[in-house]
Amino acid sequence: MAEDQQQPGQLQKPTSGIGSLPSLVPGLQGAEASALQHKIRNSICKSVQSRVDNILQDVEKFTDIEKLYLYLKLPSGPSNGTEKSDQSSMSSSRTQQMHAFNWIRNHLEEHPETSLPKQEVYDEYKSYCDNLGYHPLSAADFGKIMKNVFPNMKAPVVLEA
Numbered sequence: 001m002a003e004d005q006q007q008p009g010q011l012q013k014p015t016s017g018i019g020s021l022p023s024l025v026p027g028l029q030g031a032e033a034s035a036l037q038h039k040i041r042n043s044i045c046k047s048v049q050s051r052v053d054n055i056l057q058d059v060e061k062f063t064d065i066e067k068l069y070l071y072l073k074l075p076s077g078p079s080n081g082t083e084k085s086d087q088s089s090m091s092s093s094r095t096q097q098m099h100a101f102n103w104i105r106n107h108l109e110e111h112p113e114t115s116l117p118k119q120e121v122y123d124e125y126k127s128y129c130d131n132l133g134y135h136p137l138s139a140a141d142f143g144k145i146m147k148n149v150f151p152n153m154k155a156p157v158v159l160e161a
Helices: 030-042 046-059 064-073 092-107 118-132 139-149
Strands: none
Touching: 064 092, 064 139, 092 118, 092 139, 118 139
16 A cells, blocks of 8 residues: 555664654643643642642753653553552553654664655564564554654655546
8 A cells, every 4th residue: 555655765774763742632722721731730739830840841951752752651540659660550551652662763763765664664563572572552553653753754645647
């Protein structure tokens, strides 16, 4: 399928790339997102609000890929006051995202004269997961992580005659 091909100049194996953070609450926009943020902010104490503001000032200095890494490292699930640093405390979705992110960063890089089919890249990632006993992301979710790591990656343009 033509949509499964990368444009020339996109990906090559192996090292690094640049990225951006995905929208954390897809579907919420404008006033709806603002209202939710305001409601949450008002439900927490002033000292926590201040700490969050300080953290955000630090995070604003991060590159997009550093922000994505921070997002992937955030704990998930209900807070019980005890710190858990092992991967078992992460949701499987977050763990899957982190494995995909690491695989992409370690196995691919942007290259102007190279194009790889999306399905071929996904199949290699899936084999990697199978070999290590990891549960792979779906092809669609893997594609979203790819776009975050390689924001300049272009989908092919299909021209109709």
